[in-house]
Amino acid sequence: MAQAKSSILERSADKAAALTPARMSRSIKGLSDRAVAWWFIAPTIILLLAINIFPLIWAVKLSFTNYKANRLNAVVKDVGLRNYERILTDPDIWLAMQATAHFVFWTIFLQTLIGFALAYLIDRKFRGHAFWTTIILIPMMLSPAVVGNFWRFLYQPQIGLFNYIVTFFTGAEPSSFQMLGSVDLAPWAIVIVDTWMWTPYVMLICLAGLRSIPDYIYEAAEVDRASNWRRFWSITLPMALPFIMLAVLFRGIENFKMFDMVTLLTGGGPGSTTEVASITLKREAFEKWRTGYSSAFAIILFVAVFGLANIYVKALNRVKQR
């Protein structure tokens, strides 16, 4: 029976082969499965090369020149490592790096802490938890442009709600402090807005981690009379850790590139206290038109983020293997 079936199939294949035009048949016959697979993924690879790898290589090339994008006819000189040397000895760029580090560290710390706490609460499945999950997720769904403008009004010293809430708790005059105009408070104003907007995202990833923990592990812990505290430290946290780390990785990479929110809220001011690396980069590239110099700066930032992501992925794999 099986033999008869296979002979029918073979005959059909022979018929199909006979009907295929000779030219097409010659070109298809030579292709292995691997070659066909390559043909399928080739468009994606070409697209990736064109929009990711080529600009990166081009930026590396430009970083060794004095190229200015607003002077297309000017002679482009090879300056060697001078752009890198200037960036790495410039105190203003060093300050921008520090502002970036402050912003990234505090936003990730607060977002992870609050995000995980919210996910832990939502995972309790209390009455109306679906409704509250939706409410908590709203800030994440808004456009950064909307959030930036919205918080600028909230931070207004005379009419802003934020100052009045602070007044309610501290008793200080609403107009006695300016969140966006003060050198000390402006970096924290941005941290607050980013935390407000992106904590739901961290919460969502942590919630997925918490929901993936099987119930039987908790049941076994209950049989062993483990306390709630012990269950949290020995089951919940270790099993949700890969998800928390993933959230930190995503937010870390994203916050290193933070531009829109800072531009809308403070524009890098007052002075240069909130001038994060991406704003400095944009000023060098599109206000001063030092394309070669800004390419070198972009490469430095890229290497920093790439190196950190490597360490992080290694740590993540280690946690997963445990």
Added chain:
Amino acid sequence: MSQPGSTTNPSAGNKNCVDDARWPRLLRRGIMENLATLIIALGFIMLFQPFVMILYTYSFITLLVGTLMFIVVSKFPE
């Protein structure tokens, strides 16, 4: 019947084992990856620290060496 590309040939497996055994212990992936990670972490801290300018100046080369080393040593045998 073995699939094309599968490594069922026992002699091929033994050859790999011999190659791995000949690989110097100090150049094993685990040790070298840890070293590269340490260099990257050091470069990262140097780049963003607010205390000493000279550390900031040499942060990029440290980061670059660590990252390139990580890419290379992650291909080493375990």
